[in-house]
Structures are given as C-alpha cells and as structure tokens.
Amino acid sequence: MERVRLDCRGSTLVILLLILSVIFLMGITALSLAVTNYKMKKLNSELKKTFYLAEAGTEEAYIITSDFVIEAIDYAISKVEELEETKRESDENALSEEVDIIFRGAFKSFIKGNCIDVSPNTSLISILKDNKSYTIYRDGYPKIDPKITELEEGFLLEVKSTYVKGNINKAIIIKCSIDIPNYNYCILNDDFKLGDITRIIEWSIER
Structure with a gap:
C-alpha cells in the first residue's frame, strides 16, 4: 500500500x-x-506656554499700575506742598482738612489723567492699553483689556489678558483695588507699603 x-x-x-x-x-x-x-x-506644552504668556500680561499690567500709583502719590504730595507754601499762616486744623481734600483730589485726577499741569497728561487706562508699555508684547499678543471704575474711596481696576496661538486661547482676569492713601500715612509712615494701597483682590481664568 502506498503511503501519502x-x-x-x-x-x-x-x-x-x-x-x-x-x-x-x-x-x-x-x-x-x-x-x-x-x-x-x-x-x-503649547497650552502651558499660552497660559503663562496670558498670565504674564496681567502681572506686567499690575506692575505698570503700581508704578503709576507711585507717580500719582508723588503728584498729590507736590500739590499739597504747593498749598502749604501759599498758606503758611493759616489755621492748622483748617489747613489739615484742606490738605486731605487736595491730596485726595490730586491723586484721583492723576489716575484719571485730568492734570493740566502734567505733560504728558495720561491716564492709567491709557497706559495699560498702550502695547508699548509691555515688554512681553509680540505679534499682537497678549491683548490687554483694562477697565476702571471710580469708587468713593478709590478705584476698582479689572485687567483681562488674552493670548492666542493657533486654536489655543487663554484669558486671565485680575481685579485690583486702588485705595486713596492718607497724606500723613504716606509722609510719616516709615513702614509705608504700596501693597496697602494697590492689591489684587481677584484672579480668574476665563472659561
């Protein structure tokens, strides 16, 4: 038999x-x-970079605001000194009240850009809106949108910083309070801190 x-x-x-x-x-x-x-x-990596650049916009806006507030204080002090020069013989109590009024008014006017004896006469909002004020500004970003509201005892500043790269969009919003300082506090207080006047009260990411 044959095998297969x-x-x-x-x-x-x-x-x-x-x-x-x-x-x-x-x-x-x-x-x-x-x-x-x-x-x-x-x-x-792009998300983090976009977020950090948007946040950098708010941080720089806060620094610009702080520097501007220092200039406003210096201006208000100079207006008080002018008053004291013209009213050396005035009643001390009456002068003290007038000093406070002049100081507060001058501070507010400087923040709002309403000082006719200052050149250039620029408001805080104008400075914050100017792209040239920011060292991180490149190719149209970050976009800074500031808003300021005048209050009885100061200002409420809101700054929105937006950075867009491709399809990635990040927006950071900070709210700062700017209190009108007391003249004597600025002059006599050795522990004077700008953070007592200008401070961030809210920080958020726009969804």
Whole structure:
C-alpha cells in the first residue's frame, strides 16, 4: 500500500507571513502611540506656554499700575506742598482738612489723567492699553483689556489678558483695588507699603 506524504513547506510560509503581519501591526501600533503621545505632549506644552504668556500680561499690567500709583502719590504730595507754601499762616486744623481734600483730589485726577499741569497728561487706562508699555508684547499678543471704575474711596481696576496661538486661547482676569492713601500715612509712615494701597483682590481664568 502506498503511503501519502504531507508537504509542510506551504504551511511554514503561511505561519511566517502571519508572524510578520503580527510584528508589522505591532510596529504600526507602537508608532501610532508614539506619534499620539508626541502630539499630546506638544499640545500640553503649547497650552502651558499660552497660559503663562496670558498670565504674564496681567502681572506686567499690575506692575505698570503700581508704578503709576507711585507717580500719582508723588503728584498729590507736590500739590499739597504747593498749598502749604501759599498758606503758611493759616489755621492748622483748617489747613489739615484742606490738605486731605487736595491730596485726595490730586491723586484721583492723576489716575484719571485730568492734570493740566502734567505733560504728558495720561491716564492709567491709557497706559495699560498702550502695547508699548509691555515688554512681553509680540505679534499682537497678549491683548490687554483694562477697565476702571471710580469708587468713593478709590478705584476698582479689572485687567483681562488674552493670548492666542493657533486654536489655543487663554484669558486671565485680575481685579485690583486702588485705595486713596492718607497724606500723613504716606509722609510719616516709615513702614509705608504700596501693597496697602494697590492689591489684587481677584484672579480668574476665563472659561
């Protein structure tokens, strides 16, 4: 009786092709995961960079505000000194009351840019809106949108800083209170701190 011999050479080739296919698919999957991971890392990096640049806008706006408030105090003090020069013989109590009125009025006028004896006569809002005031300003960003509200005892300043890169948009908003300082406090207090006058009261990310 003749025996039938099985030829296994064809099946070996099929198994080899299957193994190569599996290895190829694993390589494609690993490459796809690597590309996805790279894109996620790049996106995360861009998100952080955009956020930090938007935040830098608010930080610089706060520094500009603080410097402007110092100039407002100096201006108000100079107006009081002018008053004292012209009224040396006046009643001390009456002069004290007038000093407070002059100081407060001069401080507010400087913040609002209403001082005709100052050149250039610029308001805080105008300075904050001027792109040239910011060292981080590049290619139209960050966009700074300041708003100021006058209160009885000072001002409420709101600054929105927006940075856009591609499809990524980040906006940071800070609110600052600017209190009208007391003349004697500014002159006589050795522990005078600008943070007692200008301070951030709210910080938020626009959703």
